[in-house]
Amino acid sequence: MEKILFQCDYNEGAHPSILRRLAETNLEQTPGYGEDVYCAQAAEKIRLSCGDDSLAVHFLVGGTQTNLTVIDAALRPHQGVLCAETGHINVHETGAVEACGHKVLGLPSRDGKITAEDIRKACESHRDSDSFEHMVQPGMVYLSNPTELGTIYSAKELQKIYEVCSEYGVYLFLDGARLGYGLAAPDNDLTLPLIARYTDVFYIGGTKVGALFGEAVVIRNEALKKDFRYLIKQKGGMLAKGRLLGLQFDQLFTDGLYLELSSHAIRLAERIREAIDEKGWPYLVENRTNQIFPIVPDEALEKLGERFCYSYDHRVDETHSAVRFCTSWAAREENVEALCAAIREV
Amino acid sequence: MEKILFQCDYNEGAHPSILRRLAETNLEQTPGYGEDVYCAQAAEKIRLSCGDDSLAVHFLVGGTQTNLTVIDAALRPHQGVLCAETGHINVHETGAVEACGHKVLGLPSRDGKITAEDIRKACESHRDSDSFEHMVQPGMVYLSNPTELGTIYSAKELQKIYEVCSEYGVYLFLDGARLGYGLAAPDNDLTLPLIARYTDVFYIGGTKVGALFGEAVVIRNEALKKDFRYLIKQKGGMLAKGRLLGLQFDQLFTDGLYLELSSHAIRLAERIREAIDEKGWPYLVENRTNQIFPIVPDEALEKLGERFCYSYDHRVDETHSAVRFCTSWAAREENVEALCAAIREV
Amino acid sequence: MEKILFQCDYNEGAHPSILRRLAETNLEQTPGYGEDVYCAQAAEKIRLSCGDDSLAVHFLVGGTQTNLTVIDAALRPHQGVLCAETGHINVHETGAVEACGHKVLGLPSRDGKITAEDIRKACESHRDSDSFEHMVQPGMVYLSNPTELGTIYSAKELQKIYEVCSEYGVYLFLDGARLGYGLAAPDNDLTLPLIARYTDVFYIGGTKVGALFGEAVVIRNEALKKDFRYLIKQKGGMLAKGRLLGLQFDQLFTDGLYLELSSHAIRLAERIREAIDEKGWPYLVENRTNQIFPIVPDEALEKLGERFCYSYDHRVDETHSAVRFCTSWAAREENVEALCAAIREV
Amino acid sequence: MEKILFQCDYNEGAHPSILRRLAETNLEQTPGYGEDVYCAQAAEKIRLSCGDDSLAVHFLVGGTQTNLTVIDAALRPHQGVLCAETGHINVHETGAVEACGHKVLGLPSRDGKITAEDIRKACESHRDSDSFEHMVQPGMVYLSNPTELGTIYSAKELQKIYEVCSEYGVYLFLDGARLGYGLAAPDNDLTLPLIARYTDVFYIGGTKVGALFGEAVVIRNEALKKDFRYLIKQKGGMLAKGRLLGLQFDQLFTDGLYLELSSHAIRLAERIREAIDEKGWPYLVENRTNQIFPIVPDEALEKLGERFCYSYDHRVDETHSAVRFCTSWAAREENVEALCAAIREV
Secondary structure, three states, X not given: OXXXXXXXXXXXXOOHHHHHHHHHOOOOOOOOOOOOHHHHHHHHHHHHHHOOOOOEEEEEOOHHHHHHHHHHHHOOOOEEEEEEOOOHHHHOOOOHXXXXXXXXXXXXXXXXXXXXXXXXXXXXXXXXXXXXHHOOEEEEEEEEOOOOOOOOOOHHHHHHHHHHHHHHOOEEEEEOOOHHHHHOOOOOOOOHHHHHHOOOEEEEEOOOOOOOOOEEEEEOOHHHHOOHHHHHHHOOOOOOOOHHHHHHHHHHOOOOHHHHHHXXXXXXXXXXXXXXXXXXXXXXXXXXXXXXXXXXXXXXXXXXXXXXXXXXEEEEEOOEEEEEEEOOOOOOHHHHHHHHHXXXXX | OOOEEOOOOOOOOOOHHHHHHHHHOOOOOOOOOOOOHHHHHHHHHHHHHHOOOXXXXXXXXXXXXXXXXXXXXXXXXXXXXXXXXXXHHHHOOOOHHHHOXXXXXXXXXXXXXXXXXXXXXXXXXXXXXXOHHHOOEEEEEEEEOOOOOOOOOOHHHHHHHHHHHHHHOXXXXXXXXXXXXXXXXXXXXXXXXXXXXXXXXXXXXOOOOOXXXXXXXXXXXXXXXXXXXXXXXXXXXXXXXXXXXXXXXXHHOOOOHHHHHHHHHHHHHHHHHHHHHHHOOOEOOOOOOOEEOEEEEHHHHHHHHOOEEOEEEEEEEOXXXXXXXXXOOOOOHHHHHHHHHHHHHO | OOOEEOOOOOXXXXXXXXXXXXXXXXXXXXXXXXXXXXXXHHHHHHHHHHOOOOOEEEEXXXXXXXXXXXHXXXXXXXXXXXXXXXXXXXXXXXXXXXXXXXXXXXXOOOOOOOOHHHHHHHHHHHHHOOOHHHXXXXXXXXXXXXOOOOOOOOHXXXXXXXXXXXXXXXXXXXXXXXXXXXXXXXOOOOOHHHHHHOOOEEEEEOOOOOOOOOEEEEEOOHHHHOOHHHHHHHOOOOOOOOHHHHHHHHHHOOOOHHHHHHHHHHHHHHHHHHHHXXXXXXXXXXXXXXXXXXXXXXXXXXXXHOOEEOEEEEEEXXXXXXXXXXXXXXXXXXXXXXXXXXXXXX | OOOEEOOOOOOOOOXXXXXXXXXHOOOOOOOOXXXXXXXXXXXXXXXXXXXXXXXXXXXXXXXXXXXXXXXXXXXXXXXXXXXXXXXXXXXXXXOHHHHOOOOEEEEOOOOOOOOHHHXXXXXXXXXXXXXXXXXXXXXXXXXXXXXXXXXXXXXXXXXXXXXXXXXXXXEEEEEOOOHHHHHXXXXXXXXXXXXXXXXXXXXXXXXXXXXXXXXXXXXXXXXXXXXXXXXXXXXXXXXXXXXXXXXXXXXXXXXXXXXXXXXXXXXXXXXXXXHHHHHOXXXXXXXXXXXXXXXXXXXXXXXXXXXXXXXXXXEEEOOEEEEEEEOOOOOOHHHHXXXXXXXXXX
């Protein structure tokens, strides 16, 4: 029997309506490199969803590519990017940001988030130093929302962070690889218009939320808009058949599909949480998005592992481990039910 | 009336059988990042086609990404890459190779090709210099086949180039973004096994030959195999749903589809050449692949431009211009007929 | 009254005998870029001091330059360099290593040192990870000796570190910007031959130990020797009048001057320690080299600050601060006496 | 008998008055990293000589370092630097600019110079291209004055180049490694105030004009002034004992020493030209600065080579070669006389 995969949120292909549109338009002839009508259309829908028609929207293929392109576009050579020590760019992108010449300045974090106060301290401490020119200057703040630990920022928190960034002349960049799962969380009060307003640049993840691949970069800051397409091309992120990205985001932003798919994942995640709560297992981090981080007795884990794949985080003590289960837009009810039943049983 | 596009070979989507397979497998769960069964299967078929089961095969999304990843993986910081001045990496990748720290060392070329002798001279001249340590050391040779001007290398030429490279300790890398159109050309005598044998690394282009996107990197040299996946990840080229690449190449390398699609484009290109020959228009460069570079009277061009898109190369004299028409796996007979008729008429 | 500077060890020029030699040879004509007889002579003396005539020796101008050149010469793009979080390359070189594309992988450290066990754990943890290719691969270990906190490695410690590095295929690089002050410390048991044997590459600092400027890089590992001069040139470290470096190191390695100057600094540092000990002030870190890190009552500090410059490290509690006093080859007895008296008095 | 060196202009040390000042101030205590009184004083004198008290002045050690630091400080990642194909950064710096991520965009040049028209064409051709985002954007123009072939720009030429640069939003950077020898040339009409006015940034070379080492960067453009010291530090160009640079430039800009030393070299170069002219040897390039490029019969060359070192440029035909003789601030009358006599005799 094949195991059921819960270890990440990109095990399947795309929402069937996306495949359908790719098929329908397959032999249409369009210009390349994102200068087609579908990209234009998708960008327009995203601007509309964000409530700001001055936004620049670009489509890239994947997350690491997007992160490195945005960050390298923004920073001067002596600048680095502040982020939580657990931030994806600091840990899981094989030094992509450093390969562009910039230091990632990790800040301690318990739950994957950093605060306005953390950022202020880092900027102040840089300014105050006797030898500030011998140290990397913070030039950007990188947040992920949801974070790598599934937590989310509140509207208030984001606004405060943005205000500190503005005060210190530091760009604010929000990685939204799983943005839908944040927006659909029961305890979320952020919206696309708020995010567009309280960041300089952010992206809306498609790869993990219903698309085959694709991330939509949304830029509000004029300085960052300038020449951004050169950067996309140079970093290898400009898809020849750019319309494939346009078509997917056009579909995701038609009739609320993006949020609908996200909500599906959240609903199923909540069921898994119920099973875990009944069991009394604690969490590494509490959150309400599509990533669940229970601390599980090793014996139970072994049992679950016979039928389900999860992602192993770390050993907590001699008999317990922190692991991750993910739901996604594609998670099937019956599989989630099977997992819940198994949790209850072990 | 919509214009018919002949300006490049990536205006359409993918061969229908590829879309079909994406649809069929859409909800299967597979591991990410190219570690799925479809990638393994496609790699195996490519190794078989190349007649060498020791080859490493990796799948990346696009050409610029592939070029920069391969080149950066191969070179030490003080090394550069020799190529024809017209080489794609020297002209049309926004300095992607330089952004990785390496100089592109352009060699003069009339037809997009360079010779074993050109390479020998460049290496000798470096070695002989009084101040060689003050100059970039050639560490790799980059060829494209077909070249940016549609010309191809013969087996003999490639072998000689490879021998010179080996003699000077310089890697040989062949960019096969349009490889199928070279292999299917009437005057070609290269084969995949010969290319695999007489290069250190090359790639088989999918984007321009029937796939939605994708380039298959084939590495023979052991030193280049080491840790290559780290490089793919760092440069942003590791597709989360890697199976999309595996599936496409698996399909292209089933029942000879790759060559079949390539031959289609060549057959139609030959028809366009016939029309041009009848007209007596000369060529910027003679070739038999899918790119055609006639020198056309401006008046005729204006007329053709009403119904067809072509790519403008440069002004040749006051009344003539060099342009490019491309066919592709997706070119339709009726469109090509229409173009041929229009050429004959003007 | 001018204040007396104890904040660092590069406030003065060079040992008078060095200036004398520069003057004597001033109008001699020599070839540039380190290919002169004085560089050859100095390299030979250093090889002799290290007891290994196969060592490659190169002269660079400054420490940051040397660190970035050595590290970039050694690493492939996906590799990073392990070091103590307090390591100079991690904190005080404006991201010079990252600007070459490589992540600095900081390891927690209380006293500026890291252990063989720390390194083993970092390498093991990388290897064991599920997603190791998504993380920076350790390619080198960077130690400074003395460290930024004035501590030193014992021969046994260095040997063990070297053995772990060899086991994991990771280069070991020792930054000896203050090497003399380590070798002259009363509790030191390292020697140049031992360092040459138990590292792949290290350097002997001149800037802080009697020269106007200059660091002598000593390479034992054959792989690192290859083409190193290209790297020096590319990074801007190849002095046109290279003989200035050769002459200085030739002088420092004549009649034991290097160690003599170092011992002078250590002797005076010990006197300052005596005064501090009498006072009962604790140390941030205990060490016996030329940097002294007492924790001083703020009132006392203010008083001392009227006549002496020190380097402020950080606030320890509401009424105490950690500071640094440095002696050097150029420190004058009478100034040290004045400082000691002042400490005793406050 | 030792040969007399004419192959370059950095065979000797420094003007004796410079060594004297280094000796006099040797044991003074000053802060490091260019924040001492001598650097301030030298900067002030340079501002005065340039007639603009808003200029930022920084001191670096060598030319390659200066070039890469200035260029990397100025450009965004997708931008490159236009220069003559013979420009030092394009040929003799081991790809230092590319190692910072930027392409050097070489323009054809017969005499080492480029014109305002060349620059305009390059910028226009970039703008006009269909696929401009796929190509490196010109972000800076690099001139050397005198050029690598000893030629110089007139005030009118420089002004026109600056105007074109301003029109296209491209920085103008002038490499003055041999600036003195240009200013002292009989056919020169440039002055420091004119250069400061008609560039965004330039530097005044010390290494080749009387100093042990050192280049003084002069920045007029406000955007380039920002955070420049971070860049110096990151690239390894911030000398710990920065006063060594300040002292040297202070001396060179006292009592007109810089121009006096330059004029000496020019006077002696003119004598060598007289001997060559008498002989009837043609020149590779005509110029009146300290580099002389005669085309010499190989037989004569062999004879001269017995007593004099020159720099071999290239073979012109079967019996003639282009070579370079340099004079410098340190050239001795009797040596020049000996060379002239030898030329006349062969």
